[in-house]
Amino acid sequence: MNASSEATQGSHRENGATPSALSAQNVTKRFPGVIANQHVNFDVARGEVHTLLGENGAGKSTLASILSGLYRPDEGSVLRNGKEVRLSSPRSGLSHGIAMVHQHFRLVDRFTVAENVVLGSKGLSFVLQPKDIEAKVSEISEKFGLPLDPRAVVGELSAGQRQRVEIVKALYHGAEVLLLDEPTALLAPPEVVKLFETVRVMTSAGKSVVFVSHKLGEVVDISDRITVMRDGQVTGSVKRGEANAGQLAELMVGREITLAPRRGTLDPGDVLLSVSQIHLSHDQSQNRPNQPNILSDINLKVCSGEILGIAGVSGNGQRDLAEVISGLRQPNQGEITVCGLPIVGLGARATRQAGLAYVPEDRLGTGLAPSLSMVDNLLLTRDRGFLVDRKSAFIEAEGFIKKLEIKTPGPLTPTRKLSGGNAQKVLLARELFSSVASRVLVVCSPTRGLDVGAVEAVHALLDDARKNGKAILLISEDLDEVMTLADRVLVLYRGSIVLEAQGIADDLERVGQAMAGLAS
């Protein structure tokens, strides 16, 4: 079947009337209360990279899910090679040669690469033939430039390697059209470069790639075409060479935005946060003696009026570092002082009282209690006494809603009903303005998952806090964010600081390489 369809494809191409490899026609998909896709048209040709660009909630993931068979459209149709197909499940999508690589990998950690690749195959012999499968996996991975050891256990692979497993898996199952959902989210810059090489090899082999992303910068390099979505509708489509980042941003957001870096203008003042020789080892009870330390020999100082950025790929000890500094975890050794007070061993409340505020990465669930109201969440880090004073918190909440333009039905609405950007504003408001006279702020991935408008607002808040003399430690996996905001940058790799870079002048490439463990 594959061969015959390829043959017709070939003849069509000669005639200049190639039907798209995959297209969505006039697709509408509604979820309770939202129209995720409204009369959307989208297509990808053979050998083409077509990027679907848009903010979170613009409807691009919904469209990808419809194209791969995960969702069925309420209206409109999906065409494969010009013929309408009804995809009832991802499996039926796969039988039509359509595969999606999800942002959060769907692999079995305890299986080997080869076992994961064949997972879900029909027609496997009752007794597995590991040799044959491994040979096939190696063949695919060599052909497409995806170096992998078929016998490696997936749980021990890096994010980039896992992604390769997902791609090899899709190719093994005969995928002709690959939908990659936010494929660069977890990758270090050099890994992104490798991924792009693979994408080019695949397209030159006649495969089609749909690249779903909200990162403006990178999509311009890789795409043959870029289609921008906003609020469930397509707002524009540009070809390679016609694209310009500012224009695309406007299409995404619907208004002009500035992407200019923000820099500290003040001279840094006194050292407010000082961390020296912090070591943190794995929990002894887990009994993994060969594991290296989670954090080893961390030293850093943050001054008043300064943002110190910590760059690094997810899972290199960022969360642990933040928890140690905020008093939630005890380091095995080392000293931490907040505004001159040593805080190791005192716990989270005392650390807060010493003047430290903390915006955790997981904003809804850790930073905020999701089912509780904004009022109750403002109380979270206060000194509360025996009876809770909701009245003053209510007034404070109203003030924040006005001041920060937080979109919410009211101070009593559960925070989980707020959008990511508005929830983050609530959290930042509490940590910046409401907590007991905080002078040091630890923020982790403050704009993760936020749309461009909210990113702008959060960055402005952090910048203002810097101008007001706070000492800010910004821990983020988003390199662009660190580079635009931070006065100095440290790179965290496998629990150690492997590079210290001063300001913007320092080249981006060195930081990127350090993130991937290639520090000189």
Place this chain on the structure above:
Amino acid sequence: MIIGGTRIRLEARLTSPRWLVVVVPVFSVLFALVVGGVFLLFTGHPPIRTYRDLLDNGYTSFYGLTDTLGLATPLICTGLAAAFAFRMNLYNIGQEGQLYLGMVGGAWAGIALAPHLNQFIAVPVVLVAGALFGAFWVLVPALLRARMGTSEIVSTLLLNYVALNLINYFIYGSRGFFRDPTTPFPQGRLIDESARFDSFGTTNTYPTLIISILLAVFLFWFVRRSNYGYETSVFADSPQAARYAGMNSIWLTTSVLLISGALAGLGGAMYVVGPAGKVDPGLLQTGLGYAGIVVAALARYNFVAVIITAVLFAGLRVGGSALQASSDPVPIAIAVVLQGAVLLFALGGEIFRRNRVVVTRVVQTAKVEA
């Protein structure tokens, strides 16, 4: 689900209107009565008349109502116990055992301490002793849960059987402290008169009912206004947020379970100062501990609503037992079927509070084969 060209499906509600909070339970009870009616028909009892008798015996006659209120008194306590723990996602299902221990503690205080005490503090001392014994019975599960994450469901459940056998041992298996020494007949030793409440008139309702109701109202206020209540709400919603804010999860887990146990134990002590006056194995048959879980679930862990659901549930019990004695005896099992049906429908009704039913016509489209 598609029936004859019409598709029926559930769609999540974005907001659930307030009136549904009342309408759904009411319809749940009505549907449960319909299901119970089917059972009655099959067993040859006219449903309408049986329900009328049930209503009369359980709620609308004076003695029926006062019997119901008497039974509801300890039931409110076990209901509060369940609600207090469950709303923090701590599933103490050992109210049964904690209730028995409360009875034992109350009887001990009533026999050993009350004779030496002022009449006004004798009853409070008995009640407090019952609460302490109830809390004691959940102490080990609480510590295991808080320190090591051991499932409190299993440990509290198993301790129910220990408590049950303990009572049997005290009354039937030994001639110990709790057994009446004046008679060879196995029964509990009566506590001091000073530690007992008189019932209201000739009814089976005791002043402890007022204590139960006040307690429910107090808890309602306490969890909303106090710092402790606030911390439990945060912990229930997100343990990570509680940890982030520096709350002590071991203390919260342990104390919530202890308070839950104390509330159930108080129910047992109320039985002692009220109708029983002794360690009475008769309590083992009533299942008030397990019923507390049902009462709490029906009230959706709202402490004031527990008062209402406890009275509703007690009425079914009282009315159900009375049916056995009527001229056309209806087996008690029918009353139990009704209770089960009420619970099942009430919990199932949740689906309709969170979702709405959407009915659409399905237009048959010709399938295009790819």
